[in-house]
Amino acid sequence: MEHSVVFSGFGGQGLLFTGQALARAAIKDGLEVFWIPSYGPEMRGGTASCTVIVGDSPIGSPVVDRFDAAVVMNLPSLRKFAPRVAGDGLLVMNASLLGDETSGRSDVRELHLACTALAAQGGDDKLVSVVALGALVARLGWVTPESVRAALREMAGHKRLANEDRWRVVEADLGAFAAGLDAGAIDAAT
Amino acid sequence: MKTEREIGVGDGRTEAELEAGRRSRVLMKGNEAIAEAAIQAGCDAYFGYPITPQAELLEWMARRMLELGRVFVQAESELGAINMALGAAATGARVMVSSSSPGISLMAEAMSYMAGSGTPMVLVNIMRAGPGLGGIGPSQSDYFQATKGHGHGDYRVPVLAPASIGEAMELLASSFEMAERYRTPVMLVADGILGQAMEPVDLRFRTPERHAFDWALTGAAGRPARIIKSIDLDPEVLEKRNLDLQHKYREIARHEVRWEAWQLDDAEFAIVAYGTAARVARTAITRARERGIKVGLFRPITLWPFPERELARLSRRLGGILTVELSSGQMVEDVRLAVEGRCPVAFHGRMGGLVPTPDEVLGALKALSGHHAHTPPPRVRGYEATELFEPDYPAHSGARRGGRR
Numbered sequence: 001m002e003h004s005v006v007f008s009g010f011g012g013q014g015l016l017f018t019g020q021a022l023a024r025a026a027i028k029d030g031l032e033v034f035w036i037p038s039y040g041p042e043m044r045g046g047t048a049s050c051t052v053i054v055g056d057s058p059i060g061s062p063v064v065d066r067f068d069a070a071v072v073m074n075l076p077s078l079r080k081f082a083p084r085v086a087g088d089g090l091l092v093m094n095a096s097l098l099g100d101e102t103s104g105r106s107d108v109r110e111l112h113l114a115c116t117a118l119a120a121q122g123g124d125d126k127l128v129s130v131v132a133l134g135a136l137v138a139r140l141g142w143v144t145p146e147s148v149r150a151a152l153r154e155m156a157g158h159k160r161l162a163n164e165d166r167w168r169v170v171e172a173d174l175g176a177f178a179a180g181l182d183a184g185a186i187d188a189a190t
Numbered sequence: 191m192k193t194e195r196e197i198g199v200g201d202g203r204t205e206a207e208l209e210a211g212r213r214s215r216v217l218m219k220g221n222e223a224i225a226e227a228a229i230q231a232g233c234d235a236y237f238g239y240p241i242t243p244q245a246e247l248l249e250w251m252a253r254r255m256l257e258l259g260r261v262f263v264q265a266e267s268e269l270g271a272i273n274m275a276l277g278a279a280a281t282g283a284r285v286m287v288s289s290s291s292p293g294i295s296l297m298a299e300a301m302s303y304m305a306g307s308g309t310p311m312v313l314v315n316i317m318r319a320g321p322g323l324g325g326i327g328p329s330q331s332d333y334f335q336a337t338k339g340h341g342h343g344d345y346r347v348p349v350l351a352p353a354s355i356g357e358a359m360e361l362l363a364s365s366f367e368m369a370e371r372y373r374t375p376v377m378l379v380a381d382g383i384l385g386q387a388m389e390p391v392d393l394r395f396r397t398p399e400r401h402a403f404d405w406a407l408t409g410a411a412g413r414p415a416r417i418i419k420s421i422d423l424d425p426e427v428l429e430k431r432n433l434d435l436q437h438k439y440r441e442i443a444r445h446e447v448r449w450e451a452w453q454l455d456d457a458e459f460a461i462v463a464y465g466t467a468a469r470v471a472r473t474a475i476t477r478a479r480e481r482g483i484k485v486g487l488f489r490p491i492t493l494w495p496f497p498e499r500e501l502a503r504l505s506r507r508l509g510g511i512l513t514v515e516l517s518s519g520q521m522v523e524d525v526r527l528a529v530e531g532r533c534p535v536a537f538h539g540r541m542g543g544l545v546p547t548p549d550e551v552l553g554a555l556k557a558l559s560g561h562h563a564h565t566p567p568p569r570v571r572g573y574e575a576t577e578l579f580e581p582d583y584p585a586h587s588g589a590r591r592g593g594r595r
Contacts, residue, residue: 020388024217027390035217035388039243039326058354060473062383062466063545 002055003142004064007129008081009073009094011048017155018071018129019050022136024151025143026054034059047076054142069140071132073115075101082108090139092132111135113183122175123168130173134180145181149174215390220355220380221246223391224288224314227359229254230395231366233312234283235261237271242326243382244290244316268296272313276300279309280418282406284366288314290382291332292323294340301375302341305435306420308405310369312362314378316385319543327543328382330465333520336379337494344432346439348446349377349493351464355389361491363396368446370401372438379493381516383466383545443495451504453479454486459559460504462488462525463514466545471514474551483559493521498528505529510558514551515539519577534558537577 005022007015016037026033037050051067053059066086072078073094082103085091090109093101096116103110113135115128122131130152137145156173157166218226225247228236236255238248248264255262261278265271272287279285289297294315304311315336319329336349348368352358358380365376407416422428453475454460461471468489478485488504488511490497505511510533513522522537529535538554540546 020217023388027215027217033217033390036383037386039382039386059389059469060476061470061548062387063470063547065547065549 002053002057002059003068003140004051004053005069005071005136006049006051006064006067006081006084007071007073007132008047008049008077009071009129010076013048013073014127014129015048015071015073016050018133019052021130021148021151021155022052022054022133022143024154025147026052028147028150029143031056031143032059034062036062047074047080049077049081069136071129071136073097073128073132078103090136092135092139094128094132096128111139111184113180115180118179118183119176122172122177122179124172124176127173127176130176131180131183134177134182135184136180138181138184145177148177152177214392214394216393217388218355218391219246219388220358220384220386221316222250223355224358224362224378224380224385225250225254227362227395228286228312228366229258229260230397231363232284232397232400233260233286233366235263235275235278235285237263237265237274237278237285237287239265239268239271239289239293241290241293243318243328243385244288244293244314247288247314247316247385268293269300272297272300275311276304276309279304279311280307280407282403282408284370285310286312286314288316290316290318290326290385291320291329291335292318294332294335298335298340300341301347302343302345303420304375305341305345305347306343306431307418308373309375309418310366310373311375312365312369312378313375314362315380317379317381319541325543326382328384328466328516328545329541329543330379330381330467330516331518331520331541332379333493333515333517336377337496337524345435346442346494347375347377348372348442348495349379350448351379351491351493352384353450353465353468353489353491355384355387356391357491358384359391360396363398367398368442370398370403372442373405374438374442379465381466382543446492447495447497447500448491449497449500450487450489450491452487452489454488454504457484457486458509459483459485459512459555460488460508461485461512461514461551461555462490462501462521464490464493464521465516467514467516470546470548470551473548474555477548477552478555478559481556483555485555485559490521496524496528498524501525501528502530502532505532508533510534510536512536512538512551512554512558514546514554516545517541 007019023033023035032055034053069090070081070085071092085108087107092111094115095112115131118131119125119127152173157169236251275285275287317329317332319325319327350361352361369376463471513525519537526535536558
């Protein structure tokens with residue numbers, strides 16, 4: 001078993017953070033994992049992305065031909081990664097920015113999420129990528145929600161923040177994740 | 191020495207060890223894991239200068255070495271860094287320097303001086319694409335530089351090439367051991383992907399034993415002065431020094447060769463690849479085996495000394511070898527020297543910071559295994575990234591098919 005997902009959007013949407021939360025959750029579930037950011041010239045402004053590969057044996061190739069899933073948070077990311085999703089793969093799309101845009105592919109499952117509104121429900125409308133992670137976990141079940149929550153508790157909030165402020169950030173992350181988890185589960189049921 | 195370790199964490203261990211490992215694993219970035227492994231290996235002094243994709247290694251050192259009261263210097267240049275390292279290493283300190291390709295070129299002169307004067311040091315190269323300033327994408331195009339090049343003179347440097355972050359940490363401890371055992375600089379080379387990626391690693395470090403050196407410059411009070419130098423203007427004396435060096439290199443070649451064999455027992459074909467390319471190859475091999483192509487992986491872990499005897503032995507029972515590199519084809523020359531025409535050796539590589547995908551490698555494998563059926567090699571972005579040779583190579587080496595344009 002080996003699964004790959006790319007998180008893509010623009011800098012500041014929390015894509016690298018969210019990918020790392022998935023990677024840490026995978027470790028907690030006893031899985032192997034590989035996390036690789038795009039570190040090319042785009043890291044100096046513009047798009048940002050990271051790839052996470054999860055498996056039950058040591059991860060082979062760090063480059064992926066076809067992604068099992070893609071989280072696309074803006075239009076350039078949709079254009080870039082929609083063609084690289086495997087047939088029957090999952091495309092989690094940030095409808096808050098993408099509106100009615102579609103991938104134009106009939107062989108992938110599209111999940112349109114109003115990430116900004118859902119993140120706001122959780123307490124901070126900036127945590128859009130964490131919402132997408134929630135939906136991804138609900139749909140694909142590669143890792144357990146409990147492990148993601150544990151990872152978010154470890155990672156969220158700057159270490160130098162006062163405890164009270166740090167916990168506010170953690171709560172907002174957990175809220176955004178829960179909102180995504182619910183949205184993904186509801187959408188899967190319909 | 192044959193290592194049974196598989197790429198990454200896990201294989202070759204008991205279930206209890208695996209479970210203990212899983213519990214203690216943490217997610218670490220390659221550059222940071224290498225830096226921490228050096229610290230845990232007892233690195234006394236680190237000298238560096240920032241360069242992508244290696245910068246986090248220096249940043250980690252900047253914080254941790256000061257916390258521990260050890261020496262960290264961000265030098266004014268790569269030349270400054272490595273010559274400071276030479277001075278520190280001459281005192282018997284455990285010293286490390288790191289950089290990425292263009293920075294390593296600047297350090298080349300001092301590498302020759304360290305080899306000539308028998309000064310131990312570990313040099314980490316997180317390789318990026320060249321030539322010149324090139325780009326910051328991952329690359330293995332410094333193979334020639336690492337194994338044959340850098341400075342002038344008749345010298346060699348042991349070169350270790352990990353394929354995972356966990357292995358990089360383990361090899362770093364080995365690098366210090368080899369450096370001190372043989373009084374030589376040792377290089378650890380990884381491409382930008384291994385520097386930038388994160389993987390779960392066991393936080394179980396190894397600290398090589400400390401030895402008292404009878405050559406280190408520790409102050410001559412109460413004993414005769416020691417001299418560390420590479421200059422000898424008397425040709426007789428200098429030849430003797432060179433003979434001693436060559437003896438040392440033979441000893442290293444005899445005792446330090448490392449490689450990994452994977453799925454080679456029943457293999458009719460083999461991929462020879464190291465580092466990240468070996469991981470891509472592993473996935474390609476899994477796909478090829480699903481399609482009935484019996485292929486395995488031969489992964490050099492020491493690039494020098496190159497596992498030539500082991501590869502030569504293997505080549506006698508193979509129908510062909512595919513070498514995969516993130517370069518125009520550098521290690522493939524050593525593969526061909528080892529194989530000596532016993533089987534065809536094909537090559538597939540990408541340059542400029544691009545990495546071959548598993549399907550690309552699978553295409554090249556199909557072309558090699560279906561050679562007689564004239565399966566065309568895959569075309570990548572308008573050029574033929576795969577080079578195939580007629581089976582009667584090398585007698586008719588000019589008769590190659592599908593050469594690159």
